[in-house]
Structures are given as structure tokens and as C-alpha cells.
Amino acid sequence: MKKMTTIATSLLIASGTAIGVAASDQDRNVVYEKAIAAEATVQEVNTQVQAANTTGEKQSRLSEEEVATIAKEVLDGTVDDIKLEWEDGRLVYEVELKFTGEHYDFDIDAHTGEIINIDGNLLKTPIAEEVDITIQQAQQMALDHLATGKIKGIELEKNNGRYIYELEVKIAGEDGDVSVDATNGEILYVEDDLREVLAKVAEKGNGEKQPKEQVKEQITTQQAIEIALNHVGGGTVDDIDLEKENGRFIYEIEIEQENNKDVDVVIDAHTGEILSK
Incomplete structure (x- = not known):
């Protein structure tokens, strides 16, 4: 607990309390007054340090x-x-x-x-296979909740005792975060910026939210990539996004072919049907 003692001392120093340096009673009063703002924090830290150093606490x-x-x-x-x-x-x-x-x-x-x-990012660990909600389900739940948007990124973390998917979503040019419980699919958080964009879109009559759909089985990202590559005869995947358009989930896959030509393939995220090339 030597570190905690150092923290308490640092708090005093940061507040301008150079103990033992003041040259007069007046200087000491000034120094003391500067420490008042940090007094509550210092006392709290000192109390915690003392508690952590008690024999009973150490044993427990x-x-x-x-x-x-x-x-x-x-x-x-x-x-x-x-x-x-x-x-x-x-x-x-x-x-x-x-x-x-x-x-x-x-x-x-x-x-x-x-x-x-x-x-x-726990998606790179075995934990990703152990949580109840898959990546695809979390993405679909987030887009169902928002009724529109594009998934730009997703991570899995543990926060306050539960596993959570943190998704970066783009709506009408605005990026924001959405949190989905990886155990039950509950939407835990939608960033204010996204809420504001959704409100503006709704005002224009383009963002009326549809009733939530029953979650359907969705093909995986890897399956979508294989379908797209087979369709165009091979190449290198540069980018893949999951979107919701006109009530349908789709994968947009950008593929670079040997002739340096970029090809965009759109696939139905549920059926695997090629929608456009």
C-alpha cells in the first residue's frame, strides 16, 4: 500500500501544499487554504489506505x-x-x-x-464462442432497435460484471456507439449523437421506426464472403459491412480483382441471395 500513501501525498502537492516550506504564519495559512479543496479527497484516500493496511483486511x-x-x-x-x-x-x-x-x-x-x-477486444478470445448472443445477432438487434444504419465496427468487453458488445454504428453520416448485452440481447446504451440523428431523420419522414422483427437466422460474415467470391470468380475482400435497408439486412462486400477492378456485391444477410453486383 506504499503506492496509496504516495497518492495521498501527491494530492497535497498538486494542490500547492509544500509542507514545511512556508516562511511565515501567513504563508502557512495560504498553503493550508489551498489544501482545503483537496481535503475531502485526501481524507478519503487516507481512510482507505488505513483500512487496507489493517491486519484483518489483509487476511481477508x-x-x-x-x-x-x-x-x-x-x-x-x-x-x-x-x-x-x-x-x-x-x-x-x-x-x-x-x-x-x-x-x-x-x-x-x-x-x-x-x-x-x-x-x-474479447472477440479474439474463446469467450466470443461462450456468450449467448452471437456477433450477427448483436448486429441485427442493434439495427432492429435503430431501424436504420450501418455497422462499422464491433468489440466484446466485460463491464460491471457482464459481457457487452460495443458497436460503432453510422447513421446519415454520423458515427456513434451502441451497447448490447451479450447474454440476453438487451440494448443497454445508444449514444446521444445517434439519438439526435434518428430524431432528425424521423422529422423528415424517412426514419419512422418499424415494429421490431423476430430475430431470424443470419448467415455469417465468412459465409457471405464465400458467396461473394464465388459469384465474381475470386479476388481480395477489401471491406464488408452489414446494413439494414428497406427492412432487409444485407451484406455489402467490396472485392478487388486481379485487374485492379473493384466490384461491390450485395447479399441478403438471411438467405444468401445475390441482390446486385
Whole structure:
């Protein structure tokens, strides 16, 4: 907990409190007044430091070895670093882990061992195969909820104890984030910028939201790519997007062929039907 003591000291220094430097009582008063703004924070940190250093607290919290084991049970990688920190009023271990060349940051409750957060794109890990909602389902649920838009990117993370898909969606030239629960498909968050664009589109009469559809089975991105390449006779896929147009989900696939000619193939995301070339 030496670090926490340093934090408390740094807070005082950052507030202009050079203890022992003041040359007069007046200077000391000025220094003290400058510390008032940070006093509540400093007291809170000091209280946490003292609590974390009590014998009973030390005995009740998990060891670094136990926490490393918990993280590696999720991703069997290499633990690079472990730190003990206070976050949102509770003591957590921050574990930095490397798995198949990628870095992931775990926040683990120091007492219960609960994994609170995992920062890093978990789509590149076995966890992506374990969550209940697939990538395709999450994309479709987001577009169903918005009734329009194009998926530009998607990541899987763990936030506040649950796995969440974070999608980047583009609507009428505006990019924004949408969060989908990877367990039950609930829409957890839509960025304000997207809400504003949807409101403007609706005002123009082009964005009236349709009743939610029953989620249908959708072909995968890889299946769509194979269909497109077979259709045009081969090439290199430069880009692929999932969109919703006129109530239908489609893949737009851009392919570069040997003659340096770019070909766009549009495929029905449910049937695999070629809609245009």
C-alpha cells in the first residue's frame, strides 16, 4: 500500500501544499487554504489506505497468486503485472494479461474474486464462442432497435460484471456507439449523437421506426464472403459491412480483382441471395 500513501501525498502537492516550506504564519495559512479543496479527497484516500493496511483486511483479501489464477482461468495467458487499487469505493486488483499477442486488463474484486471488468477486444478470445448472443445477432438487434444504419465496427468487453458488445454504428453520416448485452440481447446504451440523428431523420419522414422483427437466422460474415467470391470468380475482400435497408439486412462486400477492378456485391444477410453486383 506504499503506492496509496504516495497518492495521498501527491494530492497535497498538486494542490500547492509544500509542507514545511512556508516562511511565515501567513504563508502557512495560504498553503493550508489551498489544501482545503483537496481535503475531502485526501481524507478519503487516507481512510482507505488505513483500512487496507489493517491486519484483518489483509487476511481477508485474496493474494496476488490467487488473483492471477482467476484471470488465467478466463484467458490462459501470461500475467505481466498486478496492482492493488481503490476503485469506486472498493479494493480491486488490476491485472495486466497477455493472451495470443493481445493485452487485456482485468479488474478483480480483492475480496470476492469477482471479475468486474475486462478491457480489450474479447472477440479474439474463446469467450466470443461462450456468450449467448452471437456477433450477427448483436448486429441485427442493434439495427432492429435503430431501424436504420450501418455497422462499422464491433468489440466484446466485460463491464460491471457482464459481457457487452460495443458497436460503432453510422447513421446519415454520423458515427456513434451502441451497447448490447451479450447474454440476453438487451440494448443497454445508444449514444446521444445517434439519438439526435434518428430524431432528425424521423422529422423528415424517412426514419419512422418499424415494429421490431423476430430475430431470424443470419448467415455469417465468412459465409457471405464465400458467396461473394464465388459469384465474381475470386479476388481480395477489401471491406464488408452489414446494413439494414428497406427492412432487409444485407451484406455489402467490396472485392478487388486481379485487374485492379473493384466490384461491390450485395447479399441478403438471411438467405444468401445475390441482390446486385
